[in-house]
Amino acid sequence: MSGNALYTDLSGYYDLMCADIDYQAQSHCVHRLHQLFGNGGKRHLDLACGTGPHVRHFIDAGYTSGGLDINQPMLDRAAIRCPEARFARQDMCGFTVDEPADLITCFLYSIHYSGSLDRLKACIASVHEALAAGGVFCFNAVDKRRIDNASFVTHTARHEDGLFSFSSGWHYAGEGERQSLRLRIERTVAGETQVWHDEHPMVAVSFTELQTLLEPYFEVHVLAHDYEKLTPWDNASGNALFACVKK
Ligand SMILES: C[S@@+](CC[C@H](N)C(=O)[O-])C[C@H]1O[C@@H](n2cnc3c(N)ncnc32)[C@H](O)[C@@H]1O
Known part of the structure; x- marks a missing residue:
């Protein structure tokens, strides 16, 4: 079964699969990062948004939020959870927006779904293009090494x-x-x-490679993968949060 088929067939169970994830803490942490590094704007877009749990939290925190995903059954569930949001079926490695975003997120290591280094580069370029001046891109990643x-x-x-x-x-x-x-x-x-x-x-990408891909477009802050405390990455852990400010 392909990855996409799994999310199609099991989209009804996806939220159960993620029942132990603290979406509120993740969203709040990224909101704090946006307050620290961002441009003060409130337009948010979530890449690979799945069933929309982060979009829900960002709307509740006062953002105008929406999401994109390649899987329609996931988007259908997201639309039920967030009727006031706009969702679009788009590939995060080549998406466009009608209006620039102040904050773009990609949670649960979903940026790795870009699948190849060329597509990851295309995703980073699309995010840069979609962000307003001083906008922030936040995501988490794992270091292949x-x-x-x-x-x-x-x-x-x-x-x-x-x-x-x-x-x-x-x-x-x-x-x-x-x-x-x-x-x-x-x-x-x-x-x-x-x-x-x-x-x-x-x-698969190392954090050094990832930083090299991001740096032409962003001022890159690498933080510990801890949604409670905002501390710098220790140069040792295999997981990290990236907060990237548009240059
Ligand atoms: C692990 S789920 C994460 C969903 C959500 N971000 C969360 O934290 O619950 C991964 C999501 O990525 C989506 N996805 C995979 N490849 C994608 C792509 N190229 N563009 C957009 N979405 C993609 C899948 O359809 C799925 O909904």
């Missing part, structure tokens, strides 16, 4: 359709520009267990 192939995150959730267990982990072969996100979803109903395995091809 620090991926531990044995590390998986698992959580379980009960739903009217059964008991679900979701596991995900990064896999990087050690060379090249491809890594994958491996997913395992287990559903148990009346003692019977069904298992889905999926592998999403993603772009």
Whole structure:
């Protein structure tokens, strides 16, 4: 099953899969980063917005917010969650906007869905083009050199359709520009267990390479991957938050 098919087929379960994510804390943290580094504007766009949980929080915090995603079933759910927002089915590696944004975000490592270094460059160029003067681009990323192939995150959730267990982990072969996100979803109903395995091809990049791609367009701040405290990245952790101010 392709990555896109998984989100299509399981879009109804996507929010359950993400039930342990603190979307409010993530959105609030990025709002603080925008206050620190941004231009004071309130127009927000979320790339790879999924079912729109961040868009909801940004609207509630006073932004005019919208999102784009390539998956229509995810966008349909986002539109129900945020009826006042504008959503568009677009590829983040070549999108356009009607009006410039003051803040563009891309959460949950989704920037890696650009899939190749050329497409990642195209995504960065599209973001730069779509931002207003002094606008900020915030996203999180993982450094390919620090991926531990044995590390998986698992959580379980009960739903009217059964008991679900979701596991995900990064896999990087050690060379090249491809890594994958491996997913395992287990559903148990009346003692019977069904298992889905999926592998999403993603772009692999080191933070040094990523900074080199961003720096022609942005003043780049790399922060620790901690949505509670705003502290500089320690040059060692494999995850980080990027706050990039349009040059
Ligand atoms: C892991 S989900 C993250 C959703 C949301 N950002 C969140 O934090 O819950 C990844 C999303 O990226 C979308 N996606 C994948 N490739 C994309 C692309 N090239 N352009 C736009 N969206 C994309 C998928 O359809 C999916 O909704």
